[in-house]
Amino acid sequence: MLFTPTVVKNLLKKPATRKYPFEVREPFTKYRGELVMDIDTCIFCGICARKCPSQCIVVDKEKGTWQCDPYACIYCGWCVDSCPTHSLSMKHEHRKPVTEKAEWIEQGTPPKPKKKKAPAENKDDAGSKAAADKKADADEKAEAGKPAEAESKADAGKKADAGKKDEK
Numbered sequence: 001m002l003f004t005p006t007v008v009k010n011l012l013k014k015p016a017t018r019k020y021p022f023e024v025r026e027p028f029t030k031y032r033g034e035l036v037m038d039i040d041t042c043i044f045c046g047i048c049a050r051k052c053p054s055q056c057i058v059v060d061k062e063k064g065t066w067q068c069d070p071y072a073c074i075y076c077g078w079c080v081d082s083c084p085t086h087s088l089s090m091k092h093e094h095r096k097p098v099t100e101k102a103e104w105i106e107q108g109t110p111p112k113p114k115k116k117k118a119p120a121e122n123k124d125d126a127g128s129k130a131a132a133d134k135k136a137d138a139d140e141k142a143e144a145g146k147p148a149e150a151e152s153k154a155d156a157g158k159k160a161d162a163g164k165k166d167e168k
């Protein structure tokens with residue numbers, strides 16, 4: 001008799017379950033369902049691979065490939081949050097079931113290699129050349145100053161001699 005109200009209530013109420021897969025519930029907003037990749041905007045920086053806690057992303061900058069193991073992904077969304085070009089995003093829906101495991105590989109256009117800077121030796125050469133020029137200038141100035149110095153010393157000597165003669 002104690003259970004009668006509960007039994008009556010359950011008989012009148014809608015069932016708590018759904019007839020899945022015939023009846024599918026709409027996903028919640030911001031639900032992390034499936035990882036989506038836009039390879040055209042990817043710059044192959046590799047940040048997503050470094051941030052991924054399950055290490056399921058592999059980025060090859062030289063070949064221009066982005067690879068993910070969707071069976072190791074835990075859908076945490078760290079790669080999405082850290083991607084600087086917003087190439088990664090998440091769908092609200094679940095990934096569809098498959099019968100065979102397959103790696104997820106995206107082939108993009110590898111970035112052009114950057115132009116190499118001038119070797120450090122050339123820089124050193126330029127530096128040493130500048131230093132040598134400075135030294136040469138300093139030497140020239142010193143040479144130019146020497147005769148004047150010699151002349152002034154000679155004048156001083158002459159004056160001293162003249163003074164001695166006067167004393168006599």
Ligand code: SF4
Pocket residue numbers: 041042043044045046047048049059066082083084085086087088
């Ligand atoms: S998906 Fe984003 S974070 Fe990952 S390599 Fe491409 S640009 Fe970098």
Ligand code: SF4
Pocket residue numbers: 035051052053054055056057068072073074075076077078079080
């Ligand atoms: S969602 Fe998380 S586990 Fe999945 S690839 Fe991105 S960082 Fe790795």
